[in-house]
Amino acid sequence: QVQLQESGPGLVKPSGTLSLTCAVSGGSISSSNWWSWVRQPPGKGLEWIGEIYHSGSTNYNPSLKSRVTISVDKSKNQFSLKLSSVTAADTAVYYCARRRGAGYEYYMDVWGKGTTVTVSS
Amino acid sequence: DIQMTQSPSSLSASVGDRVTITCRASQSISSYLNWYQQKPGKAPKLLIFAASSLQSGVPSRFRGSGSGTDFTLTISRLQPEDFATYYCQQSYNTPPTFGGGTKVEIK
Numbered sequence: 001q002v003q004l005q006e007s008g009p010g011l012v013k014p015s016g017t018l019s020l021t022c023a024v025s026g027g028s029i030s031s032s033n034w035w036s037w038v039r040q041p042p043g044k045g046l047e048w049i050g051e052i053y054h055s056g057s058t059n060y061n062p063s064l065k066s067r068v069t070i071s072v073d074k075s076k077n078q079f080s081l082k083l084s085s086v087t088a089a090d091t092a093v094y095y096c097a098r099r100r101g102a103g104y105e106y107y108m109d110v111w112g113k114g115t116t117v118t119v120s121s
Numbered sequence: 122d123i124q125m126t127q128s129p130s131s132l133s134a135s136v137g138d139r140v141t142i143t144c145r146a147s148q149s150i151s152s153y154l155n156w157y158q159q160k161p162g163k164a165p166k167l168l169i170f171a172a173s174s175l176q177s178g179v180p181s182r183f184r185g186s187g188s189g190t191d192f193t194l195t196i197s198r199l200q201p202e203d204f205a206t207y208y209c210q211q212s213y214n215t216p217p218t219f220g221g222g223t224k225v226e227i228k
Contacts, residue, residue, distance in 0.1 A: 038165075046157075046165065046208055046219040061216040062122075095164055105171050106212045107155040111164035 002027035004096050004112035012090075012119050018083040022096030022112060029077045030054040034099040036108060037070065037081045039092040047092075051099055052079055086119045093117075123147050123211050127220035133228040140196040142223045144209035149189045153213040156185055156194045159222075160205045168207075169194065199225070 008020035022035070029035065037049040050060035052070045060068050069082040083090060093116050097108040124147035134140050144154065152172040157165035167176045169185035172192060182197040196203055204227055209220040 045221050046210075048217045048219070059215055063216075097164075101170070101212070104151070104153045104213050107167055107170040107210075108157075108165075109167045109170075109176065111166070114164050 002098060002110050004098065004110060006094060006096050006112045006115040008094075008115060008117070010116055010118060012086055012117060013121055014087055014119055016086055016119075018081070018086050018090060018094075018117055018119075020081045020094055020096075020115060020117070021078050022080070023076075023078045024098075025077070029072060029079065030074055034059075034106075035072070035079045036097045036099050038095045038097055038108070038111075039090075040095070040114075041089075041092045049081065049083075049094075088119050091117065091119045122216060123150060123214050123218050125209055125211055125218050125220035127207075127209060127223050129223060130221060131224040131226060133226050134199050135228045136199055136201055138199045138228075140199050140203075140225060142194045142207055142209075142225075144187075144192045144194070144220050146190045146192075146211055146213075150211045150213035152188045153211055154185070154187065154192045155210045155212060156183075157208045157210065158203075158205045159208065165208060196225075 003025045005023045012018045034051045036051040052058045067084045072079045093114040095114045096112045098110040126145045154172045156169040159165045173185045184195045206222045206224045
C-alpha cells in the first residue's frame with residue numbers, strides 16, 4: 001500500500017525558506033491522485049497548505065499562496081513544499097497526504113507521519 | 122473560506138458510552154464532509170468520507186450523518202482505542218477547511 005514519508009530540516013531561521021520533501025512508496029505519484037501538504041501548529045488544529053497533481057497543476061491556500069510553492073519530481077516519485085519568509089507562526093508539524101476522490105467528493109486517505117519544523121534563530 | 126465549527130471542543134466519556142460530535146458549516150456543503158481521528162503524536166486517520174461512507178478498515182461503531190450545514194459523528198460504543206481528537210473537514214470549496222477538533226477523553 002502507498003506510504004508517505006516527509007523529510008527536511010527541523011529548524012529554519014526567521015525570514016528563511018522552509019523546504020520539505022514527501023517521498024511516495026508503494027505506488028506511483030503519477031496515479032490519478034492529488035498530493036497535499038497540511039500543517040498543525042503546536043496544540044492547534046489542521047490547516048491545508050496546498051496540493052499538486054503529477055502534471056504539475058497546483059492549488060494553494062489563499063492565506064499562504066504568496067509564500068508557497070509545491071513541486072513534483074516524477075523521476076524520484078516525490079513532491080516538495082517550499083514556504084518562504086517564515087516566521088514563528090509557521091512552526092508546526094507538517095504532513096504530506098494523498099488526496100483521493102473527484103469533483104467535490106475528495107478526502108485525504110493516506111498521510112505521512114509528519115515532521116516538526118521550528119522557526120527560530 | 123468555509124468555516125467549520127465543531128462542538129463540543131472536548132468531552133469526557135466512559136468505555137461503552139455512545140458519543141456524538143457535531144460539525145456545522147458556515148454555508149451548505151451538501152454531503153462533502155469528512156471525519157478524521159487523530160491520536161497524540163500521530164497523523165490524522167480518515168474515518169468517514171462524503172458524510173456517511175465508512176473508510177475501509179474502520180470499525181462499524183463509527184457512523185457519520187448529515188447534509189447541508191449540520192453533520193454528526195457518532196461512536197456507538199466507545200472503546201479504549203477511540204480516545205482521541207476528531208476533526209471534520211469540508212471538501213466543497215477550496216481551500217478545504219477543518220473544524221477545530223473535539224477531544225474525547227476518558228471519564
